[in-house]
Amino acid sequence: MELSNELLQFTVDLCKQEGAKDVVVKAVQNDEHQIRFSNSQIDILKQWFCNTMDILATRGKHVKFLSIQTPSKPKIKAIIPKALKNLASEPKSILYWGIEKKHHTYPQYPELVDHEIGNFIDRAPDYVNAAIQSSIEVGSQKVAGVLYWGKKSTGVLTSNGNGGIYSSSYYRMTVRSFFDAESSGQDIIAGRSLQNIESKFIEAGQNSAEIAKMAVNGVQGNAGYYDVILSPTVAGNIFGELVFGANPLMILFGISSVGEKVGKQIGPENLTVSDDPTHPEGIGSYPFDIEGIPAKPTPIIENGKLVNLLHNTSTAKIWSLLGFIRKGKIGTKSTGNSNLGYIMTEGIGPRTLFPKPSNFVYNPGDSSLQEMIENSQKPTIYLTSNWYTRYTNYIEGTFSTIPRDGSFLIENGEIKQSIRKIRLSDNLLRISANVSAIGKNVPQIQWWEVRIPTFIPAIKVENCHITTATD
Amino acid sequence: MKVSRMNDGFDLVEYGVDFAEQHGASYVEARFINRYDENYTLRNGSVIGILETESLGVGIRVISDGGVAFGSTDQLTKQNLENTVLRVIKLAKLAQRKDPIVFSAEKFEETKWNTPVKQEFQEISKEDKLRFFKTVEKRQKREAGRALKNRLLYLDMLKDHKYYMNNEGAKIESTNSVISLFGYFTAKVRNRTEQRQLGLGAAKGWEWITEQNIEDHIIRESLALVNTTANAKSYEFQNPVDVVVSGEVAGIMCHENVGHPSEADRILGREGAQAGESFYRNLWEGDFQPGKIRIGSDCVTVVDDPTYSENAGYYLYDDEGVKARPRKLIKDGMLNDLLMNREFAARFNCNSSAASRAYAYDREPLTRMANTYMAPGDFEQEELFQDIQEGLYMKSFTEWNIDDRRFQSKYVGLECYLIKNGELTSQQIRRPILELTTFGIFQNVDAVGKGYFAPYGSCGKGDPMQAVSVSMGGAHFRIRNVRVGRGL
Numbered sequence: 001m002e003l004s005n006e007l008l009q010f011t012v013d014l015c016k017q018e019g020a021k022d023v024v025v026k027a028v029q030n031d032e033h034q035i036r037f038s039n040s041q042i043d044i045l046k047q048w049f050c051n052t053m054d055i056l057a058t059r060g061k062h063v064k065f066l067s068i069q070t071p072s073k074p075k076i077k078a079i080i081p082k083a084l085k086n087l088a089s090e091p092k093s094i095l096y097w098g099i100e101k102k103h104h105t106y107p108q109y110p111e112l113v114d115h116e117i118g119n120f121i122d123r124a125p126d127y128v129n130a131a132i133q134s135s136i137e138v139g140s141q142k143v144a145g146v147l148y149w150g151k152k153s154t155g156v157l158t159s160n161g162n163g164g165i166y167s168s169s170y171y172r173m174t175v176r177s178f179f180d181a182e183s184s185g186q187d188i189i190a191g192r193s194l195q196n197i198e199s200k201f202i203e204a205g206q207n208s209a210e211i212a213k214m215a216v217n218g219v220q221g222n223a224g225y226y227d228v229i230l231s232p233t234v235a236g237n238i239f240g241e242l243v244f245g246a247n248p249l250m251i252l253f254g255i256s257s258v259g260e261k262v263g264k265q266i267g268p269e270n271l272t273v274s275d276d277p278t279h280p281e282g283i284g285s286y287p288f289d290i291e292g293i294p295a296k297p298t299p300i301i302e303n304g305k306l307v308n309l310l311h312n313t314s315t316a317k318i319w320s321l322l323g324f325i326r327k328g329k330i331g332t333k334s335t336g337n338s339n340l341g342y343i344m345t346e347g348i349g350p351r352t353l354f355p356k357p358s359n360f361v362y363n364p365g366d367s368s369l370q371e372m373i374e375n376s377q378k379p380t381i382y383l384t385s386n387w388y389t390r391y392t393n394y395i396e397g398t399f400s401t402i403p404r405d406g407s408f409l410i411e412n413g414e415i416k417q418s419i420r421k422i423r424l425s426d427n428l429l430r431i432s433a434n435v436s437a438i439g440k441n442v443p444q445i446q447w448w449e450v451r452i453p454t455f456i457p458a459i460k461v462e463n464c465h466i467t468t469a470t471d
Numbered sequence: 472m473k474v475s476r477m478n479d480g481f482d483l484v485e486y487g488v489d490f491a492e493q494h495g496a497s498y499v500e501a502r503f504i505n506r507y508d509e510n511y512t513l514r515n516g517s518v519i520g521i522l523e524t525e526s527l528g529v530g531i532r533v534i535s536d537g538g539v540a541f542g543s544t545d546q547l548t549k550q551n552l553e554n555t556v557l558r559v560i561k562l563a564k565l566a567q568r569k570d571p572i573v574f575s576a577e578k579f580e581e582t583k584w585n586t587p588v589k590q591e592f593q594e595i596s597k598e599d600k601l602r603f604f605k606t607v608e609k610r611q612k613r614e615a616g617r618a619l620k621n622r623l624l625y626l627d628m629l630k631d632h633k634y635y636m637n638n639e640g641a642k643i644e645s646t647n648s649v650i651s652l653f654g655y656f657t658a659k660v661r662n663r664t665e666q667r668q669l670g671l672g673a674a675k676g677w678e679w680i681t682e683q684n685i686e687d688h689i690i691r692e693s694l695a696l697v698n699t700t701a702n703a704k705s706y707e708f709q710n711p712v713d714v715v716v717s718g719e720v721a722g723i724m725c726h727e728n729v730g731h732p733s734e735a736d737r738i739l740g741r742e743g744a745q746a747g748e749s750f751y752r753n754l755w756e757g758d759f760q761p762g763k764i765r766i767g768s769d770c771v772t773v774v775d776d777p778t779y780s781e782n783a784g785y786y787l788y789d790d791e792g793v794k795a796r797p798r799k800l801i802k803d804g805m806l807n808d809l810l811m812n813r814e815f816a817a818r819f820n821c822n823s824s825a826a827s828r829a830y831a832y833d834r835e836p837l838t839r840m841a842n843t844y845m846a847p848g849d850f851e852q853e854e855l856f857q858d859i860q861e862g863l864y865m866k867s868f869t870e871w872n873i874d875d876r877r878f879q880s881k882y883v884g885l886e887c888y889l890i891k892n893g894e895l896t897s898q899q900i901r902r903p904i905l906e907l908t909t910f911g912i913f914q915n916v917d918a919v920g921k922g923y924f925a926p927y928g929s930c931g932k933g934d935p936m937q938a939v940s941v942s943m944g945g946a947h948f949r950i951r952n953v954r955v956g957r958g959l
Contacts, residue, residue, distance in 0.1 A: 036934070038743045041569060045540045045562035048833055049555075067524045069545045091518040091601065125565045144743030146934050176744040181753055182876070186744070252514065254621040254657040254666065350512035350520035350625065387747075388872035392883050392902060392958075395657065395664050400881060402874050404747070421879050423872075423906070448745055448934060469879040469906045470954045 003029050003165060008157035011055065011076055016159060018084040020057035020064075022099050023159035024353065026290055026340050027053040027071060032150030033121055040132050040143045042125060054340050056353050057084055061092035065340075065351055095249070095352065097317035100291040100334065104162050109287040110280060112168035116194045117151050120171070124149065127198055128173075131205035135177040138209035145175035154286070162292020168192070170283045173201065174447045176405070177208040182420060183218060184405045185211025186385045188233060190444045190453065191281045211384050214418060215406035221419035221468060227380040227436070228424065228464040229372050229410075234386045236445040236454040238401065240360060241389060242266075242428045243273055244452065246300050246308065248315040249343060249354050257397030257428050258306055267304040267432045272363040274299050275310055275337065282359035283446055283453040290353070293336040297361070310355045312338030360454040365438025372437050372460050373410055380410040381419070381466065387449050397428030400467070425467040434462040480505060481634045481644075483529055483552050491533050491556045492638050496563070498534035498574060499556075500637035502790065503527075504832040509592065510627040511600060516608035521597070528832035531555055535563035537571025539814075543833035575816035575823050577793050579641035584787040586648040587780055588676035592628040595677045600626070603680060607689055615693040618700065620664075621657035622693075626650075628677075629940075641792025649783055649940045650679050651927045656693060658700040665700040666869065667692060667885060672927030672940060674785035695867070695886045703901035705959060706889065711952040713862035714905065715855045715890065718924030720865050720882060721845040722943030726928065728909040729766070729773045730843040730943075732877035733800045733808070734826070735815035737838075745934045747875020750909070754806070759819055764806040767913030770848055773801040773945075775810065777825070777841030782942035783927045784841030786828070791836060793825040800843075801913070812838045830937035837933050845945030848919025853895075855918055855949045862890040863903055863955050881906045883958065902958025912950060920947035 008025050015023040034046040053071035057064045057080075066083050068075060124147060132143045149171040156163035172190035187207040189200045230238060245256030258266065277286050277295035288294050291313055299307050311319065311334050319332040339356035367375070373382065389401040401424050409417040439457030446453045480503035491499035506526045512519040529552065530543040540562035544555045592600075604624060611622055628650050635643045651672030658665050669692050673679045680686070716724070732749040736742055739752075754764050767773075776797035777786045787795050791813050798808045811819065812827035815838065829836040856864070865884040873880040882905045889898040905912075925944025931937070 034935075036741075036744075038741045039739070042566040043539065043572075043741055044835060045538070045565055046835065047540075047542045047558055047562060049544060049546075050833075051545065063520075065520060065522055067522075067526075069526055069528075091521065093519065094514070094517040095519055121562075121565075125567065142740065142743070144740065146744055174744050178743065181748070253623055254655065350510060351522055352520040387875060390870045390872045391666075392870040393664060393666055395666070398870070400870060400872060402872055402879070404875050421874070423879070423881060425881075448936075467881075467906055467956075469881065469908050470911060 003027050003153050003155045005165065007071065007073065008155050008163070010073055011053065012157050012159055014076060014080050015055065015057045015084060018081050019087055020059055020084060022058040024056040024099060024290055024340055025053065025157050027155040029153045030150060032148065033124070035124060035128050035147045037128055037132065038144035040136065042128060056340055057087060058096055059087045061096050062087055062090040063093040063096045064090050095314055097314040099158055099160065099313050100162060100293050101160055103160060104288065104292050104294055106164060106287055106294060109166050110278060110285070112166065112192060112285055113151065114169050114192055114194045117149060117169040120149050120194065127201040130198060131175050131201040134202040134205035135175065135209040138206055139213055140177040140179060140209045142178050143175065143205065145173060147173040156288065156290055156292060158292050163288065166287050168285070172283065172446050173204060175204045175208045177212040179212040179216050183212050183215040185209060185215060186233065186405045188445055188447050190283060190446045192283070193281065211406040214408065216418065218418035218420040221407065221409070221422035221466065223466055223468045225463050226466055227376060227378055227460065227462050229380060229382040229458060229460045231384045231458055232443050232445050232456045233450070234383045235459040236450040236456045237386055237389055238428070238431060239456065239459065240450055240452060240454055242432055243300055243360055244357065246306065247310050247355055248319055255394040257395060259395065261306045262309060264306060265304050266306050266429060267301060268435050269303045270365055270438055271301055271304045271435055272299070273301040274361045275335070275357050275359070276361040277336070277358035279359050279361060279455065281444060283444070284358040286358060289336045289338040290340045291338040293334055293338065296336055298335040308335060310337040310357055311335045312353060312355045314353060315355055357452045360452055360456070362442060362456045364440050364442050364457055366440065367437045368440055369458050372439065372458060373415060374413040376410045376413055382408040382410055382415065383424070389449070399428060400425040421468060423467045424464060426465045431461050431464065436460050436462045479547055480527060480529065483547055484634050484636050486549060487529065487531055487552045487556055488636050488638050490553055491531065491560065494557060494560055496533040496535050496560055498638060500532050500635065500791065502530045502829065502832055503634045505632040506831070507593065507630045508627065510625065511604065512625045513604050514623050515621065516604070530829065530832045530834070531559055532835060533559050533563050534572055535560045537568050538563040538566025539572050541835040572814055573817050574813035575821070577813065577823055579637070579639055579792050580794070581642040582788070583644045585646045586674045586785060588648050589678040590676045592650060592677045603686070607686055610686065610690050611693050614690055615697050618658050618660050618697045619656060619693050620659045623655040625653040635790065635792055637792050643788045643792055645788065647674065647786065648676055649674050650676065651783060651940060652685060654689060656696055658696045660697070660701040663700055665696055665885065667696045670927040672783040672942070674780060674783055699886050699899055703887070703899035705957055706900045706903070707957050708863070708955045709861065710954045712955055713859045714950045714953055714955060715862065715864045715947060716950070717866045717947055718922060718944045719926050720868050721945045721948055722843070722925055723868060723871055723882065724912055725773045725845050725945060726840065726843045726941070726943035727871070727873045728877060728880055728912060729800055730775055730840040733810045734838045735809050735811045735819060739815060739818055746932045750876040750878040759809065761807045762805045765804055766801050766806050766909070767804040768916045769804045770919050771801055771804045771913050771916050772799060772846035773843065774799050774846050775840050775843045779842050782842035782925055783940040784942055786841065789825040789827040790829045791823065791827040793823045793827070795825040798824050810838050810840065812836065828939050830939050834937050837937060839932065839939055840930060840941050842925060842942045844923065844925055844943065845919060845948055847921050847923055847946040850918045850920045852920050852922065852947055855920055855947055856890050856895050857893045859890045859893060863900060864888045864890055864895055865903065878909050880909065904956030904958055905953065906956055907953055911953060915950045915953055916948050917951050918949040922946055
């Protein structure tokens with residue numbers, strides 16, 4: 001069935017008829033493709049059509065979450081009365097404190113679709129092969145990667161009449177080139193617009209191969225304290241972990257290191273980060289959140305100070321109450337980040353109403369990557385990619401992560417040696433406090449290790465702890 | 472055994488396989504899954520969310536012109552299935568591979584298998600399930616006290632009714648039930664915090680809660696966390712020292728350092744851009760031959776066994792219809808077996824080891840582990856400590872990671888004790904660090920205990936991520952002469 005305002009209204013009305021007071025309905029029609037490749041050939045092509053509807057129905061603090069596949073009026077009519085029959089006796093949720101009451105209108109949604117996306121399947125395999133070929137021409141032995149693209153229609157309607165239907169599209173590709181088994185490099189492209197897309201694929205193949213080429217003849221790195229230059233990919237993961245913690249639920253669950261840092265300086269003056277659902281190229285952009293609050297940028301870190309957590313209406317009320325109890329202050333408001341779905345990881349764990357980031361956007365700094373390298377007079381390590389970030393303690397921010405692909409030792413302002421088999425074992429807050437330079441170029445990163453779309457430059461951090469495994 | 476047609480999903484699978492063959496697919500498989508998932512999330516005794524969902528869908532994978540494609544549909548009509556099949560056949564042709572993909576030849580059956588369940592979780596009322604949490608919360612508060620600040624519990628109960636068919640003779644109906652509990656606890660004592668991730672689970676019904684004393688287990692771990700937070704002290708070892716690890720720590724080491732590098736798709740590069748490759752790739756030239764390459768000492772045997780019904784990764788036929796069997800990945804220290812699906816078995820010129828698993832109907836099957844463990848040896852636990860002058864006993868762990876070739880690993884201890892003069896002491900050691908290679912761990916093992924304990928894990932691999940249920944554990948073992956880093 002086509003996603004329509006009528007279907008959304010029918011669902012909201014039926015929930016109210018069955019005794020719900022607040023209702024949020026989100027329906028999504030998704031048409032996504034994927035190409036996976038390795039050993040310089042396409043391994044598999046995939047297509048997914050999904051048509052789902054998530055519903056939150058409440059009565060006081062009694063909350064029921066429903067998910068309906070391939071929603072249609074008869075199916076919705078069959079499921080909702082049964083599911084909401086005992087709504088008033090559902091356990092009370094401590095996290096539910098209401099949704100947006102004010103009615104909003106939306107003048108003009110930003111264009112989030114490149115209409116070429118519908119025909120992209122005809123060209124995508126050739127572009128993937130062009131990326132592979134461009135890498136091989138630099139000298140790669142083999143090339144692996146993944147390309148996703150898709151178009152989505154999202155419909156939102158609340159019991160207060162907020163919401164609407166909008167469409168969006170995206171693409172993202174990770175390409176990893178190997179000169180030999182241990183000399184590899186990776187590049188990422190991500191966005192909405194397919195303009196000049198072929199040249200972006202070719203460039204990504206080349207960039208990944210150039211890193212792999214530099215990584216050849218790598219030697220075991222030495223443990224110690226170094227200044228470290230984090231590529232946008234690595235910075236997106238490590239700083240993303242920090243900023244992702246600016247979320248009341250993460251703080252309540254004990255998996256945030258910034259719980260006690262609101263209003264405090266956690267980085268240098270030139271570190272400014274926002275959540276921005278209005279970014280035209282942002283894969284996470286939307287015109288309004290799940291409660292129908294119009295999208296707007298929210299500063300999270302401003303001039304190095306943690307200024308905001310991301311809220312929905314419920315968490316804003318909880319924080320206002322806690323603020324009143326602790327400091328006699330009230331007034332926390334939703335930042336328009338309400339979402340309905342998985343809290344932690346897509347496909348795993350509880351699903352409910354919670355604040356979710358859209359796109360993290362870092363302000364550019366004033367250094368090019370080359371300048372960061374040239375200005376490194378102390379031994380410095382340049383990390384181009386990483387994975388497997390894990391914590392000893394989330395609240396402290398004590399973690400380690402493993403560099404992969406090219407890592408390079410810089411001495412006297414020049415890259416001297418490809419190094420490998422090292423680990424960054426440090427602390428998120430210490431790293432944030434020790435930022436010494438921020439790059440000028442701000443690409444969008446989204447891949448395996450950076451789930452929230454993130455516009456982020458290279459970031460240089462002083463005095464990081466590098467460790468190694470012994471035999 | 473003949474599989475009876477039970478519902479529309481089964482009919483669609485059979486129709487889809489025939490339809491794909493008629494339209495040019497040289498290979499086709501279809502999986503219908505009816506999934507019921509019920510989960511409970513509570514923080515400090517209060518409900519965060521309760522969710523009951525049911526999903527239905529068919530996933531189809533084909534080979535056509537040597538290319539592979541996968542598609543799925545949740546709209547279970549003949550027309551939609553035909554459209555899906557025609558689309559995936561078209562997609563497979565677009566791959567235009569130089570080397571066509573072929574699958575290994577296997578024997579297939581028409582059969583059924585079920586998880587042995589005594590008490591279906593759907594038959595337990597919501598009130599009874601919440602009563603379990605209430606009791607746990609009451610005991611945690613009473614026995615672990617105020618120091619246990621944050622108590623997050625997530626109980627998931629998942630039941631898959633699946634029908635798998637391929638065009639080479641496999642028709643397999645299965646009902647698989649997995650119950651798992653994830654705990655995330657934070658203790659705070661004198662401004663110091665420690666955190667514990669606890670994973671428990673099994674291919675069982677609700678009876679698992681009582682038969683395995685899950686409530687007691689949670690309480691024991693809660694108390695241990697509080698004690699560790701209050702008493703553990705940083706300790707500088709005179710390295711190298713001997714280390715004894717518990718079944719829990721043995722499990723994560725066997726999973727990360729042995730199980731993952733044994734995945735044939737990684738060895739041959741298919742996960743190159745995601746989960747990475749394997750250091751095994753460089754260990755031999757030509758055909759793989761069991762028993763030729765030393766990974767560990769003589770006393771190391773690591774097994775991955777999907778057929779062990781007590782554990783969470785239980786299955787009897789994989790998602791390519793191949794009959795499951797235990798895989799002795801390392802036997803007496805020597806590399807012995809690999810985790811194979813049919814595509815990579817063909818490349819290794821052997822048979823699949825039935826390691827192909829898909830997380831859901833809309834995911835392609837990948838080469839995965841099931842229940843990975845250190846096979847028990849002959850030593851009583853106390854004997855493992857007996858001749859250690861000074862060493863570490865690591866009972867549980869916090870932070871861990873490993874490089875994407877699965878060789879450079881790190882395990883940070885949580886509940887850890889000093890071993891002194893051949894005896895386990897009560898002195899707790901704060902966050903000791905084992906940053907060792909795979910050879911560094913397993914080639915220095917000189918004794919393996921008798922016991923067996925295997926926690927639950929949700930193993931992530933693939934893109935999109937597929938988190939499948941596994942268990943990982945085994946026996947205690949002793950590692951000689953390794954460096955233990957000092958935790959702060």
